Amino acid sequence: ENALDFFLDELRDTYEIEPKVIRRNVAAEALPKGAIVLGESSRFDAPAAARKSFGLAMPDHEEGYAIHIDDDTAVVAANTDRGVFYGLTSLVQLIRVDDRGAFLKGVDIVDYPSLDYRGVHCLSAKDGGDEIAKALRTLLARFKMNSLVFECEYIIWDGHEDITHPQYGMTKKEARKVIAAARKYFIDIAPLVQSLGHSEWIFTNGKNLDIAEDPETPYAYNPTNPDTYTFIFDVYQQAIDLFQPRYFHIGHDEVTMRGRFPWRSKDSGKTITDLIIEDINTLRKWFKEKDIRVMMWGDMFFRALLPDGAYYTEGPLDFPPELLESIPEAMDIIYWDYYN
Numbered sequence: 001e002n003a004l005d006f007f008l009d010e011l012r013d014t015y016e017i018e019p020k021v022i023r024r025n026v027a028a029e030a031l032p033k034g035a036i037v038l039g040e041s042s043r044f045d046a047p048a049a050a051r052k053s054f055g056l057a058m059p060d061h062e063e064g065y066a067i068h069i070d071d072d073t074a075v076v077a078a079n080t081d082r083g084v085f086y087g088l089t090s091l092v093q094l095i096r097v098d099d100r101g102a103f104l105k106g107v108d109i110v111d112y113p114s115l116d117y118r119g120v121h122c123l124s125a126k127d128g129g130d131e132i133a134k135a136l137r138t139l140l141a142r143f144k145m146n147s148l149v150f151e152c153e154y155i156i157w158d159g160h161e162d163i164t165h166p167q168y169g170m171t172k173k174e175a176r177k178v179i180a181a182a183r184k185y186f187i188d189i190a191p192l193v194q195s196l197g198h199s200e201w202i203f204t205n206g207k208n209l210d211i212a213e214d215p216e217t218p219y220a221y222n223p224t225n226p227d228t229y230t231f232i233f234d235v236y237q238q239a240i241d242l243f244q245p246r247y248f249h250i251g252h253d254e255v256t257m258r259g260r261f262p263w264r265s266k267d268s269g270k271t272i273t274d275l276i277i278e279d280i281n282t283l284r285k286w287f288k289e290k291d292i293r294v295m296m297w298g299d300m301f302f303r304a305l306l307p308d309g310a311y312y313t314e315g316p317l318d319f320p321p322e323l324l325e326s327i328p329e330a331m332d333i334i335y336w337d338y339y340n
Helices: 002-015 045-053 081-093 129-141 172-184 200-206 226-243 264-268 272-288 299-305 321-326
Strands: 035-040 065-069 073-078 095-098 101-104 107-111 119-123 147-151 188-195 247-251 293-297 331-334
Touching: 002 081, 002 095, 002 129, 002 172, 035 045, 035 081, 045 065, 045 073, 065 081, 073 081, 081 095, 081 107, 119 129, 129 172, 147 247, 172 188, 172 226, 188 226, 226 247, 226 272, 247 272, 272 293
Parallel strands: 035 073, 119 147, 147 188, 188 247, 247 293, 293 331
Antiparallel strands: 065 073, 065 107, 095 101
16 A cells, blocks of 8 residues: 555546546456556465566566556566565656657666665754655655664753753654654664763763763763763654664764763773773673664774875774674674765
């Protein structure tokens, strides 16, 4: 139904076409001329029979699909409902218009993704729920993106309204519009709430300076203060309750870019590397208990491997090249590079 809704919205909004929808399992030979047939081959006779009659092999992939279009019939057959959805996004791309009206270009297509993860990184925005939800349909869904890393630390978290950002603060109601659109268009959301580095959101409006590593430049939080984790885990739990994610992105990049690090933590006698790795492991353990896989940016580690300045991480850094090997396999290190 979600795949069908997407297709009907495209026909209505772009071409002012309102086709009649018949929801039943029919034999291939009983199809009326001009029908567009769609469905999972394992469940419905018509798409299965039509696909076989036109000699289209079904890809061995859960997101795979097959399309046949001739003068009489258009068929979208797939292995799963997600495959049907991607088949219909391709069908939309096959619509042509001439002086007689809109028509479908004749083709045979057998398609499946070469990349199982196809993601986009997007930031939240005040009053931006409708706009982002629209982008999920017109950009991500249309071009078969299946994942969204949604950077959303500026959501207004319950009990922490004092750090609401006047320009960026997004209500949970607005965020739910994005979540609903993602579910409708088969897009998995991994919320991104920055930790350690880029934690300036925690100190919005001059708040929470007691857990800032450098209170004169409130950017990183203090990883040796237990109150830090009381705060961050409360926010993380709210994000989990809101998004119900399989993946959670902790950010954790550019830790030493601003302020003094370590400063409040320096009395612990721990190195920058010690503090960062211990923080990662504290967060990872907490998420592991909830069966959620952790993602994080990889600049701190890749700079150690490529110390030629290609990676923008200012400040002191004492990561040995073999440090990347110490990151647990249960985490996903996400690559970014300003230059590629």
